[in-house]
Amino acid sequence: MVMTLEKAASIAIRSLTPNRPYHVQWMLTRRCNYNCKGCDVWQEQDGRELSSWEIKRGLDVLRELGAIEVVLSGGNPLLRDDIDEIIEYASRSFITTIYDNGSMAVEKIDALRNADFVAISIDSLDPARNDHIKGVKGAWKKAMQAVEKLHDEGISVTVSPTISQLNLYEIADFTRFFLQKGIPLWYCLYSYDSSEDLGQIFRIGKENDEFIITDREAMVKLCDFLIEMRRKNGNIFMTTRILKAIKDLYLRDARTWKCRALQNFFMVDHLGRVAGCHLHSSVASIFDLRHAWHSKKFNSLRKIYSDCTQCTYLCYIFYSIHGSVFGNIKIAQEQWKSAKLFLRRDKTKPANLTSPVLKSY
Ligand code: SF4
Numbered sequence: 001m002v003m004t005l006e007k008a009a010s011i012a013i014r015s016l017t018p019n020r021p022y023h024v025q026w027m028l029t030r031r032c033n034y035n036c037k038g039c040d041v042w043q044e045q046d047g048r049e050l051s052s053w054e055i056k057r058g059l060d061v062l063r064e065l066g067a068i069e070v071v072l073s074g075g076n077p078l079l080r081d082d083i084d085e086i087i088e089y090a091s092r093s094f095i096t097t098i099y100d101n102g103s104m105a106v107e108k109i110d111a112l113r114n115a116d117f118v119a120i121s122i123d124s125l126d127p128a129r130n131d132h133i134k135g136v137k138g139a140w141k142k143a144m145q146a147v148e149k150l151h152d153e154g155i156s157v158t159v160s161p162t163i164s165q166l167n168l169y170e171i172a173d174f175t176r177f178f179l180q181k182g183i184p185l186w187y188c189l190y191s192y193d194s195s196e197d198l199g200q201i202f203r204i205g206k207e208n209d210e211f212i213i214t215d216r217e218a219m220v221k222l223c224d225f226l227i228e229m230r231r232k233n234g235n236i237f238m239t240t241r242i243l244k245a246i247k248d249l250y251l252r253d254a255r256t257w258k259c260r261a262l263q264n265f266f267m268v269d270h271l272g273r274v275a276g277c278h279l280h281s282s283v284a285s286i287f288d289l290r291h292a293w294h295s296k297k298f299n300s301l302r303k304i305y306s307d308c309t310q311c312t313y314l315c316y317i318f319y320s321i322h323g324s325v326f327g328n329i330k331i332a333q334e335q336w337k338s339a340k341l342f343l344r345r346d347k348t349k350p351a352n353l354t355s356p357v358l359k360s361y
Pocket residue numbers: 032033034035036039040041042074075076101
């Protein structure tokens with residue numbers, strides 16, 4: 001955990017600055033070693049990437065703009081040979097989270113020691129179901145071993161399931177399982193790209209009937225369950241406000257938030273192109289962002305995006321709802337609370353992740 005006092009103070013100051021982005025997702029590479037269903041990335045791989053030097057200059061721009069949190073994703077960002085250098089540089093200034101599908105975290109463990117959070121994607125406690133979703137045999141076993149290893153080594157690992165119709169009925173048990181082991185959870189919600197923007201920066205999710213949540217009543221009950229669990233356990237990294245918004249979405253089709261793409265969050269792709277979200281066109285290069293951020297063009301795009309209702313990707317909902325200065329304080333409080341939780345954890349105790357399911361494999 002790279003949460004020095006200097007970094008915490010700098011983040012606290014940036015948190016209170018109005019009109020600056022909070023969250024940036026940087027898809028460092030378009031290469032991936034998995035074949036997940038419901039994802040287009042692995043079918044449209046691209047070997048072109050920014051250099052380490054360019055990425056560091058881009059991170060300098062984000063810091064000057066006042067961004068607080070950077071999520072490094074892909075593809076699989078751990079496929080980059082320079083990922084250790086990038087994580088180390090990013091984590092000096094930002095709350096830095098890095099994603100892995102569970103296949104490379106152990107191999108790159110030394111690089112991950114500098115990240116604030118490492119999110120490992122696991123979708124089921126049933127190995128066969130998980131591997132079906134990931135499109136790779138053995139993915140579940142590798143991911144569970146990675147979580148166990150990282151937790152034992154004192155690295156702040158979180159498990160990140162994507163909630164879909166395929167795993168809806170097991171998410172409560174899944175949550176209890178990891179909470180009992182002291183492993184925090186950050187949820188994703190299955191969504192797909194239905195953009196009308198022909199210049200969509202790139203596609204992530206395609207429509208897949210297997211994943212679309214059809215049992216809305218069960219989804220509502222799951223939200224109630226998670227709201228209740230959150231009261232007792234701070235290791236559920238979702239705010240009650242978000243869970244209530246998701247509940248409203250499934251209960252009465254109500255979107256109780258306005259999208260804040262290009263206000264509170266935006267994304268950067270593997271070539272340094274910036275878009276409000278991945279479903280829209282690139283609107284600037286990361287290297288031109290200092291000027292573009294305050295431009296008339298960006299202001300008019302913000303208005304357009306605030307009326308957009310084309311997706312339900314949970315991270316975009318999260319950073320839309322927590323879009324005010326108050327929201328930023330709330331997120332900072334939650335993250336600091338979590339950081340303290342991690343720091344308090346007795347790192348001499350093993351995580352004991354061996355489940356009856358794991359034993360059977
Ligand atoms: S969901 Fe992630 S790990 Fe799976 S294919 Fe897509 S980019 Fe790769």
